[in-house]
Amino acid sequence: MSSEPAPVAAATPPAQSVEPPVKGASGGEAPEHRALVLTSFGGYEKVKVQARRSGSPRPGELSVRVRACGLNFADVMVRQGLYDRLPSPPFCPGMECAGTVCAVGEEVRDRQVGDKVMILARTGLWQEVVNVPAMQTFLMPEGMSFEEAAALPVNYITAYMILFDFGNLRPNQSVLIHMAAGGVGNAAIQLCKTVENVTIFGTASASKHDSLKESGVAHPIDYRTVDYAEEVRKISPKGVDIVMDPLGGSDTSKAFHLLKPMGKVITYGVANLITGQKKNLMAMAKTWWNQFSINAIQLLHHNKAVCGYHLGYMDEEYELITGVVLKLINLYNQGKIKPKIDSVWSFDQVADAMKHMQEKKNVGKVILVPEVPKEESKKAEN
Numbered sequence: 001m002s003s004e005p006a007p008v009a010a011a012t013p014p015a016q017s018v019e020p021p022v023k024g025a026s027g028g029e030a031p032e033h034r035a036l037v038l039t040s041f042g043g044y045e046k047v048k049v050q051a052r053r054s055g056s057p058r059p060g061e062l063s064v065r066v067r068a069c070g071l072n073f074a075d076v077m078v079r080q081g082l083y084d085r086l087p088s089p090p091f092c093p094g095m096e097c098a099g100t101v102c103a104v105g106e107e108v109r110d111r112q113v114g115d116k117v118m119i120l121a122r123t124g125l126w127q128e129v130v131n132v133p134a135m136q137t138f139l140m141p142e143g144m145s146f147e148e149a150a151a152l153p154v155n156y157i158t159a160y161m162i163l164f165d166f167g168n169l170r171p172n173q174s175v176l177i178h179m180a181a182g183g184v185g186n187a188a189i190q191l192c193k194t195v196e197n198v199t200i201f202g203t204a205s206a207s208k209h210d211s212l213k214e215s216g217v218a219h220p221i222d223y224r225t226v227d228y229a230e231e232v233r234k235i236s237p238k239g240v241d242i243v244m245d246p247l248g249g250s251d252t253s254k255a256f257h258l259l260k261p262m263g264k265v266i267t268y269g270v271a272n273l274i275t276g277q278k279k280n281l282m283a284m285a286k287t288w289w290n291q292f293s294i295n296a297i298q299l300l301h302h303n304k305a306v307c308g309y310h311l312g313y314m315d316e317e318y319e320l321i322t323g324v325v326l327k328l329i330n331l332y333n334q335g336k337i338k339p340k341i342d343s344v345w346s347f348d349q350v351a352d353a354m355k356h357m358q359e360k361k362n363v364g365k366v367i368l369v370p371e372v373p374k375e376e377s378k379k380a381e382n
């Protein structure tokens with residue numbers, strides 16, 4: 001039997017940092033809750049479960065009892081000190097979660113106690129209880145689980161805006177999706193499938209190719225053993241219409257050169273910076289040195305577009321983001337998208353959950369829950 005740590009269940013935002021006030025509703029000391037805290041930048045062990053106090057929501061805010069949180073690749077970068085616009089440690093990480101409204105602040109008109117909501121914030125959501133501006137919350141559709149709701153905001157908003165707003169994806173086009181078996185990758189595959197006859201190329205570790213094929217990837221490519229650009233060219237000598245680039249460095253340049261005329265590369269991450277538990281200065285220098293760069297005249301001659309996307313820099317764009325979330329909820333209700341949950345881990349297992357992602361084992365979304373789910377604790381007792 002494997003001695004690997006096991007998850008408790010198998011299976012990239014607008015906002016300010018969320019710092020709960022410490023006075024309770026009665027004016028006395030607020031009750032304590034469990035929160036994940038990044039104590040300093042570094043390895044897996046730097047994220048610890050600690051007690052925090054949360055008070056009453058301020059005007060315009062909601063208090064939400066959190067049931068599930070999303071773990072994003074960006075959280076790995078946050079832990080290593082490679083993500084900007086965040087407070088200095090110690091602070092609570094977490095960009096998305098889902099739960100039930102337990103208190104409503106003054107001036108909030110469209111939410112009530114008991115509503116199930118998903119939340120998007122720059123940070124602060126890996127806690128049992130969070131106080132957040134109501135405008136950063138979205139009502140969960142009927143039938144959606146908390147795990148699915150925690151898996152939706154970052155991955156699906158990102159994939160949707162990249163493919164449809166920047167990419168202008170249309171029938172009969174082709175898309176190259178890197179990290180295709182991950183959170184954004186699965187969201188992107190499902191969204192591509194909403195458009196007629198789109199050919200999907202997807203890079204991922206070889207063990208995930210069956211799952212990619214089942215999801216609709218026509219050409220899974222093991223980037224760890226072959227040159228993926230050569231593989232794409234063998235199948236489609238002219239290249240592809242859209243490349244989603246979450247890798248950065250020399251891969252952005254490869255992406256640009258894989259585009260057909262009128263093609264678009266959308267760069268939205270720098271996964272190449274991550275090589276181990278801690279910040280790697282060599283990888284940083286290599287990625288920076290190989291950074292893709294092009295001037296306007298060269299771009300004009302190529303008939304191609306280069307776009308940059310970062311959800312974390314859209315803090316103030318509530319209307320834009322809400323519009324995208326409503327479209328996603330519509331697609332969910334029609335059965336066209338459904339977050340694929342890789343695994344669910346309790347807060348106490350956060351180090352194992354991050355290791356699982358960094359060791360490239362996830363197929364779909366990695367979820368954190370404040371406590372071991374009741375059925376699991378029952379199993380453990382028996």
Ligand SMILES: NC(=O)c1ccc[n+]([C@@H]2O[C@H](COP(=O)([O-])OP(=O)(O)OC[C@H]3O[C@@H](n4cnc5c(N)ncnc54)[C@H](OP(=O)(O)O)[C@@H]3O)[C@@H](O)[C@H]2O)c1
Binds near residue numbers: 180184365
């Ligand atoms: N700009 C934005 O607003 C935004 C928003 C969301 C996400 N992102 C970016 O999108 C990418 C995907 O994010 P995600 O949260 O969905 O993560 P994810 O794909 O679930 O991440 C884990 C997977 O990435 C692959 N991978 C590729 N390079 C890796 C590396 N250096 N270290 C570890 N794993 C690596 C591994 O799978 P395989 O080996 O099978 O490929 C691994 O299983 C990230 O670059 C992230 O920063 C950007």
